[in-house]
Amino acid sequence: MLDYIDQLGELDTDGVEPMSHVHPLCNRFREDVVTNGDDREHILANAPEEKDGTFVVPRTFD
């Protein structure tokens, strides 16, 4: 598959801007207003392991 992707190298793309988004849009914002409340029950509903409102994970070391 990688060889196949190497094909891209054949194309001359000098001076072409990489296009991340197809439409030239910008500036999509939200206002700084709190719209969410306490949704903890839902957020933890699918947790594989949960304790006192937190997600339990194997010990991490900083």
Added chain:
Amino acid sequence: MGILDCTAVELGKKIQAGEVSVREAVEAVIEQIEQTEGTYHCYITWDKEGALRQADLIQKKIDAKELTGPLAGVPVAIKDNMTTEGMLTTCASKILGNFVPTYTAEAVRHLQEAGVVIIGKANMDEFAMGSTTETSAYGATKNPWNPEHVPGGSSGGSAAAVAAKECFFALGSDTGGSIRQPAAFCGVVGLKPTYGTVSRYGLIAYGSSLDQIGPLCKDVTDTAVVLETIAKADEKDSTSILRNDTNFTEALIEDVAGIKIGIPRDYFGEGLDPEVSAAVKKAAEELRERGAIVEEFDLSLVDYAIPAYYTIADAEASSNLERFDGIKYGYRTAEYEGLHNMYKKTRSEGFGEEVKRRIMLGSFVLSSGYYDAYYLKALKVKALIKQAFDDAFEKYDIILGPVAPTTAPKLGASLSDPLKMYLGDIYTISVNLAGLPGISVPCGVDSKGLPIGLQMIADCFNENVLIQAAYTYEKIREQLQERQG
């Protein structure tokens, strides 16, 4: 005409007129599922009791004149990569095998507001990565036209469910052809809208800059109605676009006079099945006879679309799928030693082979040292492909061609050669790269009895042209069939 033979719109009308109750419609679908689901396996999850409960609730609202839209009471299948509150959503993966979302995808929410009855979640390729629905962790779906063949993918379950009458319409998602190709393989209509038209909130992401949700329906009229219902800007999706031209049903006009149709010569090279080629060319002729201006042209860069697509889609997917780590939801491996071992085992056990393959490829093309040569390069190629289409749409209103190089392959034939499978996306992929709308409509059957799809592509935001041309072509075929039989 039995209930199941109705289109969604026809059913909706009968329900509004009181000729058919919602319960009757749902029961008809359930009966069908009970008969054929064992063979076709269109659904991962379907909920008989839940559907009947919904039916009664919706009937009440219809009776109270609260639900008067064309889709009220109509049973639908939702591809299992769109979250549905309270209903298992797996993306056909083990890693989400127990995930019950607490929020519903925006597009599905719009359908619910219109009063549909969600029958269940349709089978798909795992995380939408595939073209045959064979990478599903829950078993393959079979093509209702011939169960030894695949229904296509990744929205194979959605397309098959419509074809098998296990629902009246379905929602699918399309990243590289995943609505249009299964629609073609299953003989139904499938439309991928312009990127940004339908909110992606709640659509479990594969290739974020390419994904779009769209309808799979029995005919073009249904397609236009469903699209109208779900095409709404969403403030929760930064890539969603506010459009004021979404009255798609107004484009259901039988007229193609003067519409300029371009057929890329590059699409008809070797690798294209002669029967498919013939059917597509015949369709073009029929449109020309109705007044369309049809001509061949050169659409360059066709071959580069596939490597560009896989680079971009897999890069984005490799990042999008990092969140599946056994911590917040989903599958977690049973035994592990330490955090990173837990990550590794969870993901190794939870993801299928194709998903792992694409994650690896995606990670590679983003890795330092390769980013410029692969990922950035692919984004530049994407820009060139868009340019090529822009140039083409200066001359043409519609670009017409096949949906896939063949009709539905046999089960098990594709997975042994992933590269060949990827090459099958050749006609659909560049449409996603350029963010264009594309539709697949049935245009015949091959000598094996398998459906052939005709693809039409329009410029961004021009679904109306597609719908008009597709609707006209559908009428042409209806009239042809009437004359013949």
Added chain:
Amino acid sequence: MAKEYETVIGLEVHVELATKTKIFCGCSTRFGGEPNTHTCPVCTGMPGSLPVLNKQVVEYAAAVGLATNCDITRHCKFDRKNYFYPDNPQNYQISQLYLPICRNGYVEIETKDADQNAVTKKVGIHEIHMEEDAGKLVHDEWGDCSLVDYNRSGVPLIEIVSEPDMRSADEVIAYLEKLRMIIQYLGASDCKLQEGSMRADVNLSVREVGSEQFGTRTEMKNLNSFTSITHAIEGEKNRQIDLLEAGEKVVQETRRWDDVKMESYAMRSKEDAQDYRYFPDPDLIPVEISEEWLDELRAKQPEFRPEKIERYKKEYDIPEYDIEIITGTKRMADIFEEAAALCGQPKKVSNWLMVETMRLLKENNMDADQIRFAPEHLAKLIQLVDQKVINQTTAKEIFEVIFAEDIDPERYVEEHGLKQVSDEGALHKTVEEVIAANPQSVADYRAGKEKALGFLVGQTMKIMKGKADPATVNKLLKDLL
């Protein structure tokens, strides 16, 4: 040791922005709260969730950039930094690598040169970018596991990356204080190291004086006070010099500073060899900052402390020391200016702020930003004293109520009948009574003890329940004795 070494320091400062909501969702950023009660599908990385950018974050980031002389990137975007860690719900952090919002700025700090002369030095700012904070990991003592709280996940941060222009701990502190002043004046953050709303990572290397090349640098984290920063810099500088003197090499690594043990140790280098696979986030679209928007932002830039101090020196006849204190925060400076304009008594306003206000802030564990009273009320209070409607003691009592409840002092005085008596005639009788009741003090005073007069004034005030003009009482007593 014949060689002379120079310390080269660069800083990466993370600042938590004072927005009400997170950077990509509408969850509250309020500190505290039970774990995971300020969360939603977006900031917990649920499948299908999507980010939407908080406009206020962009405004704060650009404001900080303007105040630090940066070029504002007109077209900037967000990138994903991919790495696996439980405090990172999507296992990628949305940040800005390729096109950060601000670039190529500087701040000026006051420092001393080799001869201890005061000089102004520019510290370059390489870039400022927006990014999201991670959640919090707490280690569970009972189980052998860790617990994740995503309340902080998605809180907006700006990261300010300096050039390696600093050469000493003093310069580092001066730089941090300058940044803090600027950011606090903009209202963009309260910049508290101890609370984590400002975090400084120190990148330090040493080289021989005169060398053009940079030495290998180490990064130090977990520095949450100016003293620990100073200690860490000293400690690491010495450690590196010792290594080099011993003929060894400095290893590029991340080190954690222990301010109790006064030493650093290498952290598990999980991040050092990591490839973050940065790429533009496809779920977010670029931010375009137009000339108009930039003009609006420029217009909103406040007068910062150095300029304010200079102006106050010219405009107000108050001591420099006072000016330093009241310009410590923009809030206090604003209150000062408004109150002074209303009552025309800048020195008195300044006194009230420096003495009573600061005292009450300290007692209530509050910051100047949390002052709730209106400048008009302070101004009126001062006027009431000037007009001798109330005396200073009463004024102090009333001020406590103004501070706590922002009452209108004029109305309060009326409602509670706090007007002081200053008419000599009205006070005469009481003063006479006091003189009669305290023969010893009278004698003491007449014998030359000035203090005794104060006692008699105090007694009078007591009888008058504090509502007498002490000056009048004083005069009366003197007259009568």
